[in-house]
Amino acid sequence: MKGRVLIAVGLGVPLAAVTAAAMLIVLALSAPAYVPDYVVRIVLPTGTAEIGLPKVEGPPDASRPLVVIDAGHGGHDPGASGQHGEKEKMITLALALALRDTLLADGRVRVAMTRDDDRFLALEERSGIARRLKADLFVSIHADASESPDATGATVYTLSDRGSDAVADAVARRENKADTVNGVKLGGKSDAVTAILVSLSQREMRERSKTFGALVLREGTGAVRFHTDPEREAAFVVLKSLDLPSALIEAGYISSPDDARALANPAWRKGFAKAVASAIEITLARTTVATAVP
Numbered sequence: 001m002k003g004r005v006l007i008a009v010g011l012g013v014p015l016a017a018v019t020a021a022a023m024l025i026v027l028a029l030s031a032p033a034y035v036p037d038y039v040v041r042i043v044l045p046t047g048t049a050e051i052g053l054p055k056v057e058g059p060p061d062a063s064r065p066l067v068v069i070d071a072g073h074g075g076h077d078p079g080a081s082g083q084h085g086e087k088e089k090m091i092t093l094a095l096a097l098a099l100r101d102t103l104l105a106d107g108r109v110r111v112a113m114t115r116d117d118d119r120f121l122a123l124e125e126r127s128g129i130a131r132r133l134k135a136d137l138f139v140s141i142h143a144d145a146s147e148s149p150d151a152t153g154a155t156v157y158t159l160s161d162r163g164s165d166a167v168a169d170a171v172a173r174r175e176n177k178a179d180t181v182n183g184v185k186l187g188g189k190s191d192a193v194t195a196i197l198v199s200l201s202q203r204e205m206r207e208r209s210k211t212f213g214a215l216v217l218r219e220g221t222g223a224v225r226f227h228t229d230p231e232r233e234a235a236f237v238v239l240k241s242l243d244l245p246s247a248l249i250e251a252g253y254i255s256s257p258d259d260a261r262a263l264a265n266p267a268w269r270k271g272f273a274k275a276v277a278s279a280i281e282i283t284l285a286r287t288t289v290a291t292a293v294p
């Protein structure tokens, strides 16, 4: 096999794999006269496999409400960077772990993390974990960055109305297969009725998300410094999972030296975790009461 390239490609791989193999063959054929001996092995995902679900921690009682905590970024996606090389992905993980520990110490709700180490997850995988675990609340933790050194403080984002029609359509398509949206059976209903049900469900989820956001601000007063405009709405992909209330918290600006110092301080993180944990517990206590009433 001297001077040849052996290309090994697994069977049953999707078109992208065949394309990749074809490109490698073209590269091999167009390579200069000297080519070293080696084997190119291409390990390809099937594209259909779902990632494994994380463990659920806390009280062993499955009727207890469940919050999924999402530490933003991770792995090859570092997120934003601070002036002294701080990485957002490490700050979000530290904050998420502090929040988990606080919730577990309180023992009122069950907790699952989308990641508890430095690994990459696609955005859809994050909200997908919450959906698959049938979580009651999804909280994604990030740290902001801005060109302006004056930008400081935490912000709570919920999903905006803008673009919600496309989301409604997508949810409707997906949920038509699953037959329910938030427990409402859709089987046999027309697309128009389905769209109305999904739209109502989304509105309710948006309201509950905003109520949670307001609680984060209330519980955080004194412990967390908030941005001057701390409650905002945006079309975050990670929040486009309106089967459950969700929010994205930017804990502070990694680009601000003051905020970066706070974010790196375990005592500050504890205060942040306490405030957010309290907002989560109040929200989920209300959820439990609401679902317990016939």
Ligand SMILES: [Zn+2]
Residues within 6 Å of the ligand: 072, 073, 079, 080, 088, 142, 143
């Ligand atoms: Zn981020």
